[in-house]
Amino acid sequence: xxxxxxxxxxxxxxxxxxxxxxxxxxxxxxxxxxxxxxxxxxxxxxxxxxxxxxxxxxxxxxxxxxxxxxxxxxxxxxxxxxxxxxxxxxxxxxxxxxxxxxxxxxxxxxxxxxxxxxxxxxxxxxxxxxxxxxxxxxxxxxxxxxxxxxxxxxxxxxxxxxxxxxxxxxxxxxxxxxxxxxxxxxxxxxxxxxxxxxxxxxxxxxxxxxxxxxxxxxxxxxxxxxxxxxxxxxxxxxxxxxxxxxxxxxxxxxxxxxxxxxxxxxxxxxxxxxxxxxxxxxxxxxxxxxxxxxxxxxxxxxxxxxxxxxxxxxxxxxxxxxxxxxxxxxxxxxxxxxxxxxxxxxxxxxxxxxxxxxxxxxxxxxxxxxx
Amino acid sequence: xxxxxxxxxxxxxxxxxxxxxxxxxxxxxxxxxxxxxxxxxxxxxxxxxxxxxxxxxxxxxxxxxxxxxxxxxxxxxxxxxxxxxxxxxxxxxxxxxxxxxxxxxxxxxxxxxxxxxxxxxxxxxxxxxxxxxxxxxxxxxxxxxxxxxxxxxxxxxxxxxxxxxxxxxxxxxxxxxxxxxxxxxxxxxxxxxxxxxxxxxxxxxxxxxxxxxxxxxxxxxxxxxxxxxxxxxxxxxxxxxxxxxxxxxxxxxxxxxxxxxxxxxxxxxxxxxxxxxxxxxxxxxxxxxxxxxxxxxxxxxxxxxxxxxxxxxxxxxxxxxxxxxxxxxxxxxxxxxxxxxxxxxxxxxxxxxxxxxxxxxxxxxxxxxxx
Numbered sequence: 258x259x260x261x262x263x264x265x266x267x268x269x270x271x272x273x274x275x276x277x278x279x280x281x282x283x284x285x286x287x288x289x290x291x292x293x294x295x296x297x298x299x300x301x302x303x304x305x306x307x308x309x310x311x312x313x314x315x316x317x318x319x320x321x322x323x324x325x326x327x328x329x330x331x332x333x334x335x336x337x338x339x340x341x342x343x344x345x346x347x348x349x350x351x352x353x354x355x356x357x358x359x360x361x362x363x364x365x366x367x368x369x370x371x372x373x374x375x376x377x378x379x380x381x382x383x384x385x386x387x388x389x390x391x392x393x394x395x396x397x398x399x400x401x402x403x404x405x406x407x408x409x410x411x412x413x414x415x416x417x418x419x420x421x422x423x424x425x426x427x428x429x430x431x432x433x434x435x436x437x438x439x440x441x442x443x444x445x446x447x448x449x450x451x452x453x454x455x456x457x458x459x460x461x462x463x464x465x466x467x468x469x470x471x472x473x474x475x476x477x478x479x480x481x482x483x484x485x486x487x488x489x490x491x492x493x494x495x496x497x498x499x500x501x502x503x504x505x506x507x508x509x510x511x512x513x514x515x516x517x518x519x520x521x522x523x524x525x526x527x528x529x530x531x532x533x534x535x536x537x538x539x540x541x542x543x544x545x546x547x548x549x550x551x552x553x554x555x556x557x558x559x560x561x562x563x564x565x566x567x568x569x570x571x572x573x574x575x576x577x578x579x580x581x582x583x584x585x586x587x588x589x590x591x592x593x594x595x596x597x598x599x600x601x602x603x604x605x606x607x608x609x610x611x612x613x614x615x616x617x618x619x620x621x622x623x624x625x626x627x628x
Numbered sequence: 629x630x631x632x633x634x635x636x637x638x639x640x641x642x643x644x645x646x647x648x649x650x651x652x653x654x655x656x657x658x659x660x661x662x663x664x665x666x667x668x669x670x671x672x673x674x675x676x677x678x679x680x681x682x683x684x685x686x687x688x689x690x691x692x693x694x695x696x697x698x699x700x701x702x703x704x705x706x707x708x709x710x711x712x713x714x715x716x717x718x719x720x721x722x723x724x725x726x727x728x729x730x731x732x733x734x735x736x737x738x739x740x741x742x743x744x745x746x747x748x749x750x751x752x753x754x755x756x757x758x759x760x761x762x763x764x765x766x767x768x769x770x771x772x773x774x775x776x777x778x779x780x781x782x783x784x785x786x787x788x789x790x791x792x793x794x795x796x797x798x799x800x801x802x803x804x805x806x807x808x809x810x811x812x813x814x815x816x817x818x819x820x821x822x823x824x825x826x827x828x829x830x831x832x833x834x835x836x837x838x839x840x841x842x843x844x845x846x847x848x849x850x851x852x853x854x855x856x857x858x859x860x861x862x863x864x865x866x867x868x869x870x871x872x873x874x875x876x877x878x879x880x881x882x883x884x885x886x887x888x889x890x891x892x893x894x895x896x897x898x899x900x901x902x903x904x905x906x907x908x909x910x911x912x913x914x915x916x917x918x919x920x921x922x923x924x925x926x927x928x929x930x931x932x933x934x935x936x937x938x939x940x941x942x943x944x945x946x947x948x949x950x951x952x953x954x955x956x957x958x959x960x961x962x963x964x965x966x967x968x969x970x971x972x973x974x975x976x977x978x979x980x981x982x983x984x985x986x987x988x989x990x991x992x993x994x995x996x997x998x999x
Binding site: 304 | 667668669671672673674676692696697700701704705711712713924927937941942943945949950952953955956957959960961
C-alpha cells in the first residue's frame with residue numbers, strides 16, 4: 258500500500274525526527290500530540306475550540322463509544338466526525354485497554370475478550386474483527402488492533418502470553434482489515450512490558466506485517482521513568498523508519514521528550530486536559546497549581562508568554578477564583594490553555610529538530626518539567 | 629438626578645412598553661432578560677460567549693461574591709467587570725435574598741441581618757450600608773438595597789414587618805448612597821407578598837423616594853401563577869412611567885410574558901441556564917428534553933428555526949449523547965442555545981410592541997410555553 262508517512266528531518270544526536278502524516282488528505286506534522294475526546298468531545302471544549310486550537314488529529318475511545326451511544330448511532334450518523342461536527346483526522350484505540358482498566362469484569366478467550374460494562378454490568382465481547390467493525394462505524398482514520406496489555410509487574414510468563422495473544426490477534430486483524438481496507442488505517446501494538454527481549458521480539462514480529470504504522474502500548478502504565486526510558490531506548494534503533502510510530506497514552510511533557518528522543522512520532526494522553534480540570538496548567542516556566550492562595554490577587558495571565566486567548570483575556574486571579582468555587586468555566590478555560598500549550602510545545606519541538614537544536618530543547622523543558 | 633430610562637413605545641392593549649436604559653453610556657433595549665452570573669461567570673460560558681450572544685446587561689450575586697472571592701479581591705481588581713473581562717453593564721442584587729434562601733442560619737436585627745455562611749458556617753452581618761459598600765466594590769451599574777423578602781405563605785403581620793423593615797432600609801440605603809452616588813445606581817425593592825394593599829403601599833412608599841428605578845421582589849417565590857398575575861395587575865397602573873421596573877428572579881417564558889404585559893422592563897432568572905444544564909432547551913416549538921430517547925438518531929438541530937451557532941453546527945442526537953454521558957460540553961452548548969433563545973425571544977417581543985402586535989406575540993408564546 259502507499260505510505261501514509263513521509264520522513265522529515267532527523268536529529269543527529271538522537272532518534273528524534275520530524276515527519277508528515279497524510280491521513281486521507283489531511284496533513285499532520287509530527288511529532289504530534291493528540292488530545293483525547295473519550296466519548297466524542299474533548300472534555301469541556303467544543304469542536305470549534307479544537308479547530309481554533311489547530312488540532313487536526315484527535316483520539317476517541319472505542320470502548321466508551323461502543324457502550325454509549327453505541328454502534329447504531331455511528332452507523333446512522335456516518336461516523337463520529339459527522340456526529341461531533343469535527344472535520345479533521347481521527348484515531349481510535351481498540352477498546353482493549355479500557356476493558357482491562359475499566360470494565361468491572363473481563364475474561365480472555367482464544368478469539369477475544371468477554372467483559373461487563375462498567376456502566377451497567379451488561380455482558381459484551383470484543384474480538385479482533387469486532388473492534389475493527391466498531392472502529393469502521395466510528396470512521397477513524399487510524400484504527401488500533403485488539404491487544405493484550407498485561408499490567409505493570411506481570412511476570413515473564415504472563416508477558417509472553419500477552420505477546421502471543423497480541424501477535425495472533427494482530428495477524429487476524431490485518432487479514433480482516435485487508436479484506437476491505439478502504440481509507441481507514443490499522444496499527445498493531447507492540448507489547449512486552451519492561452522486558453527488552455520481549456519488546457524486541459514483539460517489534461520485530463509486528464513490523465514484519467505490512468501495517469501502515471506501529472504503536473507501542475504498555476508503557477507509562479506505572480513503571481518508574483528509568484524503566485520507561487530503558488524500553489524506549491532498546492526499541493529506538495529497531496523502529497522501521499518508513500512508518501509512523503505511536504506511543505499510546507503518553508504523556509507528560511518529560512515522557513514526550515523521552516519519546517521523541519527515541520524516535521516516537523505520535524502521542525496521546527488525557528493529562529493535559531484532566532490536569533487542567535484539576536487546576537494544574539502548563540506554562541513556559543513550568544507547572545502551576547491554579548488553586549494556590551498566592552494567585553488570589555494576581556493580575557497576570559496564566560503565562561505571560563502564552564499567546565492563547567485565555568491568557569490574553571483572563572487573569573490568574575480570576576481563573577483561580579473559578580476553580581475555587583468549581584465554576585464550569587474554570588474547566589474550559591484551563592483546558593483550552595493546556596491544549597494551546599501542548600500545540601505550541603510540539604510545534605517548538607518540531608522546529609528544534611529542524612534547526613538542529615533538539616538537545617537544547619530537551620534540556621530546557623526537562624529542567625522545567627522534570628518531576 | 630438625570631434619568632437612566634427613556635420610554636419607547638407603549639402597547640395600546642396592555643401595560644407593555646419598550647424603552648432604553650442608559651447605564652454609564654451602555655444602551656440597553658427593554659424589555660430585557662438578564663442572564664445570571666452568580667459567582668462571576670455565566671455557568672459554563674466565557675465572557676467572550678456573553679459578548680457573542682449580545683448580552684449587555686447581566687446579573688451577579690452579591691452574597692456569593694462577598695463570601696468568595698471576597699471584597700478585597702474586587703477592590704484589588706477594581707470591580708467584577710475587570711475581574712471577569714466583561715465590558716458591558718452589570719446589575720447586582722443586595723445579597724439579602726440569598727441570606728434568606730441559602731445561609732444556614734440568619735437573624736434579623738434592627739440595622740441588618742446576621743447570618744452564617746452556607747459554605748463554612750462563618751458569621752457575617754449585612755446592613756443597608758454594608759451591602760452598598762460591597763456592591764460598590766463589585767462595581768455594578770445597578771445596585772439593590774437590602775430588603776426583607778418574607779417567604780410565600782407569610783401572614784399579614786409578617787408581611788407588614790417585612791414592609792416596615794424594607795422601607796426603613798430603603799430610606800437608609802438612599803441616604804447612604806446619596807452621600808456619594810458616583811456612576812452606580814440603586815433600586816429599592818417593593819415587597820408585600822400576595823397582599824394587594826401591602827403591595828400598593830410598598831410601591832407608593834418607595835416611588836416617593838428619588839431612586840432611578842424600582843424593583844419588585846417576593847414574586848415567583850412559590851405562589852400559584854394566578855396570584856403572581858393578580859399582584860402584577862394590581863401594581864401595573866401605579867408604576868411610575870419615568871423609571872425602569874425590574875421584576876427580580878423572573879423567569880419562565882410565560883412569567884416574562886405576564887410581566888411585560890404588566891409594565892415590567894427588566895427580568896433575570898437562572899432558569900434558562902439551569903434548565904440547559906439539566907437538558908431542557910427552549911425552541912420555537914416549545915420546550916425540549918434533550919435526554920429523550922426519541923432524539924437518539926436525530927440529525928436535526930435543537931431548533932431548525934434557530935440561528936445560533938449550536939443549532940448551525942450540532943445535531944440533537946449529538947447533544948443528547950453529550951447529556952446522557954454527562955460531558956461538560958453538553959452544558960455549554962445547551963446554555964449557549966438557551967441564552968440565544970432568550971435574547972431572540974426578548975428581541976421579538978420588543979419588536980411586537982413596536983409594531984402593535986404584543987397581544988399576538990403573547991398568545992403565540994403563552995400557547996407554546998403554557999405550562
